[in-house]
Every structure is written in C-alpha cells, then in structure tokens.
Amino acid sequence: MAGAGGSLTRRGLRGREAELEELEALIASVARTGSGGLVLLQGEPGIGKTTLLAEAASGARAAGFSVGVGKADELHHIVPLSSLAACLLHGDQPLLSGDAFADLSRTHDQRIWLVERLAEAIEARAGSVPVLIGLDDAQWADPLSRFALKQLPTRLRTSPVLWVLTARREPAGPAEEVVAAAVGNLPAVTVPLGPLSGAAIDQLAGDTLGAAVDGNVRDLLDGAGGNPFLAAEMLAGLRTAEASDGLMPPGLVVGVRGRLSSLRPDTLRFLQMGAVLGRSFGFHDAAALCGRPTAALIAALEEAVRAGLLDDDGDHLVFRHDLLRQAVYVDIPPSARKALHREAAHHLVSAGHQPIDAVPHVLRGALPGDEEAVALLRRAADDVLPVTPGLAADLMTRALDLVPSALPLRFTVGEQTILALTRAGRNREALTTGDRLLAGRPPLEAFGRLQAALGGTLWNMDLAGELRRRVETALAAGGAAPEIGARLAALRALALSRGDDLVAAREAGETALRAATAAGDREAHILALSGLGEIAQNAGENAVALERFAALSAIDSAFLPEEIVAHLHVDDFESGERLLSEAADRAGATRQAMMLWAQGQHDLGLGRLDDADAGFMTMERLEDEVQVPVQQVNGRVIRSRIALLRGDREAAREHLVAARERLVAKPNPGNTAAVRFLEAVHAEADGDIGLAVDRIRQVQQEGPFMRWRLLRDWVDSAIRMALRGAEHELAEDLAAQAGAHAERNAAVPTARGIAAQALGLVRNDPAMLEHAAELLKASPRPLVRAAAYADLGEALLAAGRKRPAAAALAHARSTFAESGAHAAAARAQRAREESGAGGRRAAAKQRPVQGWGALTASEKKVARLIAAGHTNRSAAGLLVVSPHTVNTHLTSVFQKLSVNSRVQLANLVMALPDS
Known part of the structure; x- marks a missing residue:
C-alpha cells in the first residue's frame, strides 16, 4: 500500500x-x-x-x-x-x-x-x-x-x-x-x-514526509477532512510538487488530478481506458480500447505502476484505490464514456468473454434501438437465469426497453422477459408486461406465444379461470406454431384441472399430450404431463397420478418431488425413500423447497413427527429465501396438526394464525379448504362442535377435487366431528367419499382401511372397525393405524367389551407414543382407563425447556452425530433426511443446550452418562 x-x-x-x-x-x-x-x-x-x-x-x-x-x-x-x-x-x-x-x-x-x-x-x-x-x-x-x-x-x-x-x-x-x-x-x-483525529493525521504526515509537520502542511491536510487515503494522496502530491517546481495545486480533488497531470499523455489515455473497464482490468483489453498494440503501451503501464496508481498482480491490473479510478473516470467526457462502454462491450464479447462480463458496459452505453446490445442482454439473461432469476429479469426488462415498439423483435424479447419475470417470482410485473405487449396488437403467431408465456404466470397467481379464458382465446384465434399450439392446449388442460368436470379435463390433457408428442416440444410435453398428474390427483386416482408424475420427472428431474409424493399416496414408501436418497446426490437438479415438502410428507406418513415438523419448517424458510412461496399454507396446516397431536396447543394456534396470514397471499381453493379444515380441528379441540361442523361443510363445498387431496388421510377426523355434531348426513357423505376413494385405489391398503374405518364410524359397527384395523396392518402409516385402533377400542368399550377394548386402546396408545403424538396417546390411555384395564395413570411428564431432556428424539440423534464429528451432510445421509433439516434440528439443539459451537456440543455429549 x-x-x-x-x-x-x-x-x-x-x-x-x-x-x-x-x-x-x-x-x-x-x-x-x-x-x-x-x-x-x-x-x-x-x-x-x-x-x-x-x-x-x-x-x-x-x-x-x-x-x-x-x-x-x-x-x-x-x-x-x-x-x-x-x-x-x-x-x-x-x-x-x-x-x-x-x-x-x-x-x-x-x-x-x-x-x-x-x-x-x-x-x-x-x-x-x-x-x-x-x-x-x-x-x-x-x-x-x-x-x-x-x-x-x-x-x-x-x-x-x-x-x-x-x-x-x-x-x-x-x-x-x-x-x-x-x-x-x-x-x-x-x-x-x-x-481520523488531527493527531493521527499529523502522525500520518510524519510517516510520509519523515519530518515534523509544519503549519502550512497542517492547514493543507485540513482539506482531507480526516480521511486517511485522501490525506495520503495530498501528501504524495505535495512530495511530487516539491520534487518539481514546488507548486501544490489547491483543493483535494485537484491535488489528485495534479498527480495525474504529471503523467505522459499516453499513460493518462491508457489509465482512462482502464477506468472504463473497471477497477480491475486486463492489459490486453485496455490496449484494445486504446487502439494500440500491447507492446506500445508497456512504457505507459510502467509509469502508472511507478506513480502508485496501478498494481500489477500478473493477471490483472488494479487501480490502487477506487477513488483513483473515479478521479480518472470523471475526467472522461460523458458522451465519450458512453461510446467507450459500447466499444468495451463489443471488444469483450469478441475476445471470448462471457456475455455477462460485457453487460455492465451495455447498461452504461447502450442506446435505444441498439439490437446488438439487446442480443447481448438476452444471451446474458439466459446464462444467469438458473442461478439468479431476478438478475435475468432485470436484464430482460432493460433489453425490452431498448427495443422500439415498432419492431417485431419487441414481441420476441417480450416473451423472454415474461418468462424471466415469472421465474423470478415477479408475477404481477410479468402479467403487466404481457398485457402491455398484447395491447400492441401483435401478429397471431406472436399473440399465441405471449399468451403461452403468460400461462405460468397466471398459474402461479392461482388464476385458473383467467388462464383458461386466455388460452382458449389464443387457440380460437389460430395462427400459432405447432409447438405453441401444443403448449396452449396443455395449459388449457392444466386450467381445467381446477374445475368440476375432471372427465373433460382428462380428455383435454390426453389431447394436449398427443399434440406435444407430435410437435416434439419438451415444454408442451412437461405441461401436458403436469396437467394430467394434477387431474389424476384431483380425481383421487393415485396410481394414474404416479404414472404421470414419474413420466414427468423422467423428462425433467425438477419434478422429482411430485413423483415422490405420488409414491407415498399409493403406500410405496420404499420407493419414496429410495428417490429421496438419490435426490440428495443430485440435488442440484431439483427444487430444494419442494424436496423438503416431499421429505416432510414422507416423515409424516411414517409417523416421524419431529422430522416432519423440522422439514416443513425448513421448507418454509427456503421458500422465503428464494421468495417463491408454494406450500407455506399447507406446511403450516400440517405443523399445527402435529402440534395438536403432541399436545402443544400454543404452537398449534401460532401455526393456525400463520396459515391464515399466508392464505391472504395465496387464497386458492386448495389453500382455503386446508385452512378451513384446520379451523375445524381447532374448533373441536376448543369444544365448539358447531363451528367445527360448519368448517367441514365448507371444505366439502370448496370443490370435488379437494375431497381427494385434503381428506385422503384425514377423513376419519371429519367424520368424528360430524357425528359429534349430530350431522349424520354429512358423516355419511364423508364415508361415501372415502369408499369412492378406496374404489379408485383398490391396491392401496391405507385407502381401503380408511374406507372401512369411515363406514364403521358412521354405522357405529365394531366389526367393521375391527376389519379396518386388520386392513390397515398392511399400511405403512402408523398414525393412521393408531387412529383406527383408537376408534375400535372406543366402539368396543361402548359395546361393553372391555377386554378387547383395552387391548385395542393399548395398541393405539403405544403407536401414538412411538411417533411422539403424546396428546393422542394420552387420550387413548384415558379411554383405556375407562375400560378398567388401564391401572393408575402416571402424571403426564412435561418436557423441560432447556437442557438435554428438552431435545426431541431426532434432535438427540443429530446432536450425537454432530458431536461425533459428522458434517450436516453425512449426518443427513445416516438419518435419511435433508441436510437442511439437520441444520434446523441443530439450531434447536444449540438453543436448548445453550452452546455456541460444535466443540462445546461434543464436550457436553461426551459428559452425558449414556454417551
């Protein structure tokens, strides 16, 4: 320095x-x-x-x-x-x-x-x-x-x-x-x-001049305002002036310019070209802007380095301080700066640099109508879209601004801009941009492209009706290229998946898939399979949904989470776990937040409440980080139910409040029905059966497809609420729904068992409930099995069959307890005590807030692995969870144990009696 x-x-x-x-x-x-x-x-x-x-x-x-x-x-x-x-x-x-x-x-x-x-x-x-x-x-x-x-x-x-x-x-x-x-x-x-203080500036002057600071120098340095770099530059300028004619130009900036004015014209020009390129620049690039061979500028480089203006690290030249670069840069006339930035952009691309390296110069130098600049911005936006979609959207917005409205190119650039804005989660901006372009009365082919580009925007905004209207208008107008026609047809099927007529939706999806295959368009193929998968899920046809989503993830692994969840819906947890493990090794090609959603569903299904809760919490955090909320409402709904199963009413209410808040941002029918169901669960817990029944009725009215998606595994809860509210007709409707779902999924033990359980509840038939418990022995879902045994036990108890009732309730209690559903286990225990077989119930043990006893079972596993030297990733591999979930557990561990490092954690774990 x-x-x-x-x-x-x-x-x-x-x-x-x-x-x-x-x-x-x-x-x-x-x-x-x-x-x-x-x-x-x-x-x-x-x-x-x-x-x-x-x-x-x-x-x-x-x-x-x-x-x-x-x-x-x-x-x-x-x-x-x-x-x-x-x-x-x-x-x-x-x-x-x-x-x-x-x-x-x-x-x-x-x-x-x-x-x-x-x-x-x-x-x-x-x-x-x-x-x-x-x-x-x-x-x-x-x-x-x-x-x-x-x-x-x-x-x-x-x-x-x-x-x-x-x-x-x-x-x-x-x-x-x-x-x-x-x-x-x-x-x-x-x-x-x-x-800096005046005394420190005096010391700085003494370091530089090697002598005591006199009054004249001190007065001069007052102009630096205590800034050490500027003071040092003034002192360097003073020494230069003393070495020449003893003149010291007044003023701080002039002092820096005084140093520059002593340079040869070639050196100053070389520095100006470097200043245009940035604080760090290549010798060849600066020489190219000077229009001189590099050999002719060696003397200029040497003088700039000797003057302390540039450092040379062998690969790049660097202005010693950005203030020096700015002093050189501001002396270039503004019009010349623009022209030089345009030349710099052209040179960098010609020299083989990445488009993004030239973009800063385009942004400073491009003029309206500059099609070369537009092309460069488009290439750069494509390059950065995967990792910084927000930047890609900004670049495309600038490119669109540069294209005159009269040029057909505007519609092509506009299509790319819409796609980038949508990818960045800026959906309203994308829709506004699209509508502004459509107002320009584009040709039919461009009209179809723009409407197809807006399809993802409208879907993200939950505007299925508007999406259908627009794509049908575009299809009716004609003139679209085959691949765009296929995309529009697929988008129409996707929109229809949210309607009442799923038969017509399926026919539209099959037609769209054939069109996509004929056109050979990957995007249309993805859209068609996605629509068909949604339609199958909404119709309760889980095996068909799995077939569609498996085909979809084979084309684009970003859709692997959908395939994993589809496996879980047919009770194939083994395949789900295998895919989750494979995804951990190739996670760069999947959507991380959605993978956590799939992981959370997997853990929830297997009764791993601690891991499921941590997974959904981490999913929400990741969605917040990338600013693309998708499953936050559903995640909070599930976390609230988990909290109720555990007996944490305060946390359950907090999650309900959060779910309602997030519903405001995404009030689609699915989210609305999920929150209404959660409100019913809370109303029942609070003793307000009338409100609970009202909310269940609202869920049934949200749309037929919600019956299959929301109440697939929770219909038994809804039936109990209806029966407690003496709404037998509603209970029968729900049981019939479960029966229809079982017919559609005859090979799925959980579906058949829940249907029998629902019928047994409505008929108050212990034999049917016993049949349900038998069927559910083949189900991999412990919480579903436990609920069926609890229903069986209570029905047997009501029928006076205390011994088998006690056995069923004991089975329910132990299964709930193994999953961490302590409140549900306690309810089963209370019912068992009523049978006379429960003995004296031990007082409920409250988990402490701090210390090792405050940790959940999953947190203890994570703590032991990290203490043993595992990284988040290696611990995640052993526990078959996401590294992000391990990090969530670890955060909780550190808070509960009041430690701040892995070393402290290891010391604490080593001191435990059973470690």
Missing part, C-alpha cells in the same frame, strides 16, 4: 487502535470458542476499511486461520458469484479449487443447493483450522453472492468462521442486509469508521 515517493507504513492504522483491538478480540473469540462471528467495517471511501481488513487478515493468518479475502467490483457487480469467488479462490490455501467452484457456478436453478455446497466446503476447512473470509466493498457484491452471504454466516454459526465485510454507509444496502440476516443467530458487530 505504498504511494508514490515511499512507504506509508501503517498509515491506515493511525488512529485505529480501538477498532483494531476489537477485530483482534473477535479473531481470538472465534478461535477460542469454535463458533462463528461477523463484523462489518463501515465508512466513507478512503476512510481505512481496506487497510483494516488487510490487518485483520494478517493477524488471523498469524493466529493459524485459513484466510480468504476478496474484493467486489463496481463494474462486475452483476456477474453471478463473482464476489464470493474473490474470497474463496484467493490466498495461499484457497477454500475451493477453481474446478470445484466452476462446478458450483454451473448449478442448475439451485441457489439453495449452491449455498449448501459452499457451506460444506467452508465447514470442512473449519473442521481443522479456524477460517476468516473477508469481502471488501461489499456494497458492490453481486446478487448471487449477496444471497449466499445472507445464508452462510447463520448456516456456519457453529463452526469457527469469522466473516469480515467492508462497505460504504448505505441504509438497507447489501452489507446491511447480510448483518440483519445474521443478527440473533451469531455475534454480528458493525464497526463504524469515522474521520
């Missing part, structure tokens, strides 16, 4: 003793405790953030840390993962190899999966030595790095990883977002850097 004219040793640390001590304390704490931390160094440009970060990195290395430090760049702030690449690939021992990082950056549509892989790599390094990861100028971090930085510190809070960010003061900026995400999860400190 020496300037022109000699060393400025420790100049940025003058007056920073307190801040340096704070950093040293954090470094020592991370090394001592084995837990993570985060610090943000914040202040104006040149205030000393970079120097303090460098000192922290140096101190951490000396303390045995593995260190990775990088810098975000203003002109590369949109290149996906470029900022974190700078942190993880640099240093003596890079945290990731270049090949491994390249594999991560190619991950398809999986920001969450990518973050998990990064976490695993950092966690592995932190298992042997503490780690410091520093990012300078975090205000310019690219979107994907920002996403990762908001997740990684919390994800790695139990490992010795210290994150050090520097950033300018920017309310609600990227760095502030990272800190906000970390607060409450790990120690997070913001260190503001203010102006």
Whole structure:
C-alpha cells in the first residue's frame, strides 16, 4: 500500500487502535470458542476499511486461520458469484479449487443447493483450522453472492468462521442486509469508521514526509477532512510538487488530478481506458480500447505502476484505490464514456468473454434501438437465469426497453422477459408486461406465444379461470406454431384441472399430450404431463397420478418431488425413500423447497413427527429465501396438526394464525379448504362442535377435487366431528367419499382401511372397525393405524367389551407414543382407563425447556452425530433426511443446550452418562 515517493507504513492504522483491538478480540473469540462471528467495517471511501481488513487478515493468518479475502467490483457487480469467488479462490490455501467452484457456478436453478455446497466446503476447512473470509466493498457484491452471504454466516454459526465485510454507509444496502440476516443467530458487530483525529493525521504526515509537520502542511491536510487515503494522496502530491517546481495545486480533488497531470499523455489515455473497464482490468483489453498494440503501451503501464496508481498482480491490473479510478473516470467526457462502454462491450464479447462480463458496459452505453446490445442482454439473461432469476429479469426488462415498439423483435424479447419475470417470482410485473405487449396488437403467431408465456404466470397467481379464458382465446384465434399450439392446449388442460368436470379435463390433457408428442416440444410435453398428474390427483386416482408424475420427472428431474409424493399416496414408501436418497446426490437438479415438502410428507406418513415438523419448517424458510412461496399454507396446516397431536396447543394456534396470514397471499381453493379444515380441528379441540361442523361443510363445498387431496388421510377426523355434531348426513357423505376413494385405489391398503374405518364410524359397527384395523396392518402409516385402533377400542368399550377394548386402546396408545403424538396417546390411555384395564395413570411428564431432556428424539440423534464429528451432510445421509433439516434440528439443539459451537456440543455429549 505504498504511494508514490515511499512507504506509508501503517498509515491506515493511525488512529485505529480501538477498532483494531476489537477485530483482534473477535479473531481470538472465534478461535477460542469454535463458533462463528461477523463484523462489518463501515465508512466513507478512503476512510481505512481496506487497510483494516488487510490487518485483520494478517493477524488471523498469524493466529493459524485459513484466510480468504476478496474484493467486489463496481463494474462486475452483476456477474453471478463473482464476489464470493474473490474470497474463496484467493490466498495461499484457497477454500475451493477453481474446478470445484466452476462446478458450483454451473448449478442448475439451485441457489439453495449452491449455498449448501459452499457451506460444506467452508465447514470442512473449519473442521481443522479456524477460517476468516473477508469481502471488501461489499456494497458492490453481486446478487448471487449477496444471497449466499445472507445464508452462510447463520448456516456456519457453529463452526469457527469469522466473516469480515467492508462497505460504504448505505441504509438497507447489501452489507446491511447480510448483518440483519445474521443478527440473533451469531455475534454480528458493525464497526463504524469515522474521520481520523488531527493527531493521527499529523502522525500520518510524519510517516510520509519523515519530518515534523509544519503549519502550512497542517492547514493543507485540513482539506482531507480526516480521511486517511485522501490525506495520503495530498501528501504524495505535495512530495511530487516539491520534487518539481514546488507548486501544490489547491483543493483535494485537484491535488489528485495534479498527480495525474504529471503523467505522459499516453499513460493518462491508457489509465482512462482502464477506468472504463473497471477497477480491475486486463492489459490486453485496455490496449484494445486504446487502439494500440500491447507492446506500445508497456512504457505507459510502467509509469502508472511507478506513480502508485496501478498494481500489477500478473493477471490483472488494479487501480490502487477506487477513488483513483473515479478521479480518472470523471475526467472522461460523458458522451465519450458512453461510446467507450459500447466499444468495451463489443471488444469483450469478441475476445471470448462471457456475455455477462460485457453487460455492465451495455447498461452504461447502450442506446435505444441498439439490437446488438439487446442480443447481448438476452444471451446474458439466459446464462444467469438458473442461478439468479431476478438478475435475468432485470436484464430482460432493460433489453425490452431498448427495443422500439415498432419492431417485431419487441414481441420476441417480450416473451423472454415474461418468462424471466415469472421465474423470478415477479408475477404481477410479468402479467403487466404481457398485457402491455398484447395491447400492441401483435401478429397471431406472436399473440399465441405471449399468451403461452403468460400461462405460468397466471398459474402461479392461482388464476385458473383467467388462464383458461386466455388460452382458449389464443387457440380460437389460430395462427400459432405447432409447438405453441401444443403448449396452449396443455395449459388449457392444466386450467381445467381446477374445475368440476375432471372427465373433460382428462380428455383435454390426453389431447394436449398427443399434440406435444407430435410437435416434439419438451415444454408442451412437461405441461401436458403436469396437467394430467394434477387431474389424476384431483380425481383421487393415485396410481394414474404416479404414472404421470414419474413420466414427468423422467423428462425433467425438477419434478422429482411430485413423483415422490405420488409414491407415498399409493403406500410405496420404499420407493419414496429410495428417490429421496438419490435426490440428495443430485440435488442440484431439483427444487430444494419442494424436496423438503416431499421429505416432510414422507416423515409424516411414517409417523416421524419431529422430522416432519423440522422439514416443513425448513421448507418454509427456503421458500422465503428464494421468495417463491408454494406450500407455506399447507406446511403450516400440517405443523399445527402435529402440534395438536403432541399436545402443544400454543404452537398449534401460532401455526393456525400463520396459515391464515399466508392464505391472504395465496387464497386458492386448495389453500382455503386446508385452512378451513384446520379451523375445524381447532374448533373441536376448543369444544365448539358447531363451528367445527360448519368448517367441514365448507371444505366439502370448496370443490370435488379437494375431497381427494385434503381428506385422503384425514377423513376419519371429519367424520368424528360430524357425528359429534349430530350431522349424520354429512358423516355419511364423508364415508361415501372415502369408499369412492378406496374404489379408485383398490391396491392401496391405507385407502381401503380408511374406507372401512369411515363406514364403521358412521354405522357405529365394531366389526367393521375391527376389519379396518386388520386392513390397515398392511399400511405403512402408523398414525393412521393408531387412529383406527383408537376408534375400535372406543366402539368396543361402548359395546361393553372391555377386554378387547383395552387391548385395542393399548395398541393405539403405544403407536401414538412411538411417533411422539403424546396428546393422542394420552387420550387413548384415558379411554383405556375407562375400560378398567388401564391401572393408575402416571402424571403426564412435561418436557423441560432447556437442557438435554428438552431435545426431541431426532434432535438427540443429530446432536450425537454432530458431536461425533459428522458434517450436516453425512449426518443427513445416516438419518435419511435433508441436510437442511439437520441444520434446523441443530439450531434447536444449540438453543436448548445453550452452546455456541460444535466443540462445546461434543464436550457436553461426551459428559452425558449414556454417551
């Protein structure tokens, strides 16, 4: 960090003793405790953030840390993962190899999966030595790095990883977002850097000039306002002036320009071309913009380095400080800047750079009607769509702005823009964009394309009726290419899946599938199979649904969660578990939140309430992270029922409130029916049977398809409510529904057993309930079996058959208890006591809030595995759950045990009597 004219040793640390001590304390704490931390160094440009970060990195290395430090760049702030690449690939021992990082950056549509892989790599390094990861100028971090930085510190809070960010003061900026995400999860400190004191500036001047500071120099330095970098530049300018004619240009900026004015014209021009390219740039690229061969510019490069303006690391040239780059850049006339950015974009693409590398120049230099710029933005948007759909949407919106409304190209670009906006979850913006384009009266072929592109938008917005209206209008208009016609037909079938006439919907789906096959269009094929799968599910035809979803996931593995859940609906948990295990190895090609939904359904079906609850909670968190809520209402409904089964009424109510809140955002019939059913369950628990029956009736009226989807495994609860409310006709309707479902799924033991159970409840027939219990012995769902035995026991008890009643109730109680359904187990025990066979009931044991006894069975398993040295991923493999679910369990473990690191957890587990 020496300037022109000699060393400025420790100049940025003058007056920073307190801040340096704070950093040293954090470094020592991370090394001592084995837990993570985060610090943000914040202040104006040149205030000393970079120097303090460098000192922290140096101190951490000396303390045995593995260190990775990088810098975000203003002109590369949109290149996906470029900022974190700078942190993880640099240093003596890079945290990731270049090949491994390249594999991560190619991950398809999986920001969450990518973050998990990064976490695993950092966690592995932190298992042997503490780690410091520093990012300078975090205000310019690219979107994907920002996403990762908001997740990684919390994800790695139990490992010795210290994150050090520097950033300018920017309310609600990227760095502030990272800190906000970390607060409450790990120690997070913001260190503001203010102006240096006059005494510190005097010391800085003495370091530079090698002599006592006189009044004239002190007066001059007052213009630096306590900014160490600017003071140093003024001092360097002073030394340059003294070495020439003794003149010192007045004013701070003029002082920096004074240094530049001493350069030869070729050198200044070379620096200007570099400033256009960014703070870091290639020698060949700058030479190309100068229009000169590289050999002719060696002297200019040498002078710029000697002047302390550029550093040369062998691969790139870097302005020593961004303020220097800005001083050069602002002296280029604005019109020339635009032209140079356009030339830079053209050169970078011609030289083989990725389109995204040229995009910052396009954004600064493109003019309306620039079709080359539009083409470049489109290519870049395609490249980044899988990992940063929001950025892709921004690029396409800009591309659309550049295309004049009179050009046919506008409709092609508009179609791509709609798709990108929809992928980014910006559905309303996509619909507005589409309608604006449609108002331009496009040709019939473009009209069909735009309506097909809006299909996913309308489906995401739960506007099935509007989707059907639009695609039918487009189909009737004609003129669409065969593949677009096939997509429109498939979208129509998808829309019909939400209607009452599922026979007509199925016929439409089959027709669409034939059209997709004939057109050879993959997108149409996916849409048709998706529609047919939805239709089969809504008709209660589980085997057909499995066939459709299996075919769908064979084409696109992103739909594997749908196939897994379809296997569970036919009681094939073995295949579901196999697919979940396979998905863990190729998770980069699936939707992580939906995989957790499938995992949660799998665990719930097998009575693993702890894992199911953690899985649904993690699913919601991941959906929040990517801002694409899909299953949050249903997840909260299930979590509320789990809480009621456990006996946690407070948590159950909290989940009900959350489900209602999320219903406002997605008030489709399915979500509405799910919340109404949950309200019925709560009303029954509160003793309000009238309200419970009213809500069940509403569920039945939401639409025929909801009967199969929602009440597939819960119809027995609905029948009990109806019977308690003396609504026998409603109970019979529900039992008939269960019978029809069994007929559609004759090979599924759970379906046949539930139908017999429903009939037995309505008829109050112990023999039928006993038959149901026998049928359900073949079901893999313990909670369903337990409920059937509880019903059988109570019916036998009412019939005066106390001995068999006690046996059935004992079976129900033990099965409920094994699943963690303690409230349900207690109800079965109370009923058993009424039979006279229960003995004296032991007082219910309240689980403590803190300590080892507060942990659930799943949390104890996770704690023991992590204490034994397993990573989240290896523990997940042994437990057959997602690494994200392990992380959720681990968070709870640390809170309940009041520990902050894996080392502390290991020590605690080792001290347990049974460890």
